[in-house]
Amino acid sequence: MAACAPRYDPNAPALRTGYTCCNLHFEGDWISDGNYGDEPFIAAGTPVKVYGMSGNVAYAEIGGRLMRLGHDYGRKQESLQQWVEKVVVTKDPKVRLATFPAEVQEAIRIGKMLEGMTKEQAIMAVGYPLTSDTTSLDAPVWHYWLSSFDQYQLVWDKQGKSKVSADPGVKARAVYAPPK
Known part of the structure; x- marks a missing residue:
């Protein structure tokens, strides 16, 4: 019941x-x-x-x-x-968001990744990775899903910056491409 x-x-x-x-x-x-x-x-x-x-x-x-x-x-x-x-x-993340570079703010506003984001920025943009797939935020790779079939990973470099790893079609949907 x-x-x-x-x-x-x-x-x-x-x-x-x-x-x-x-x-x-x-x-x-x-x-x-x-x-x-x-x-x-x-x-x-x-x-x-x-x-x-x-x-x-x-x-x-x-x-x-x-x-x-x-x-x-x-x-x-x-x-x-x-x-x-x-x-x-308890603290409004919009206060912190306002301190980020404009292209990071835009990526978060539209709910997409931007390569080079920090962990804090990535979480604001796309949420926490599933704890069943990523058991620690200290892991070098975080796993995310666009749908139940489309997965991508955030790979963290030694400086704490992100790189998105995914099939090209999934990556194109998950990553913000700033206008040139």
Whole structure:
């Protein structure tokens, strides 16, 4: 028997409030920790109020919309609460975003990678890598998915800068190409 969503009461105390850490992709009202890059997204820095958790789902109001945060894949590596604490942050990332170079800001605004991004910038742009595929943010390679069939990797050099590795068609969809 599936658990029912807790009734939303805008006046009830929130379990967690803050902002989306990064661009969070969704389908309908579902935001998965898979964060498939081909789906539309809610922008980094959008206000969030988490009002309930049940099983592997957190219930939230995000930017005025009722959404479900689904911990689909990384359950063995982290708890639902740990994942929610990663994606709902207390400091608005838009403040930090404003300090980045213009082309990095644009890549993040449109939800794409830009080669040479730092880990912080990559997370803002495309979210956290799945913990089931990338068990540590210290790993030299992070794994991401545009869809359930299209994977790409971020390879980190010794200076902490990214390089995207993927099939050319996937890379073209995942990487921002600034105008010349």
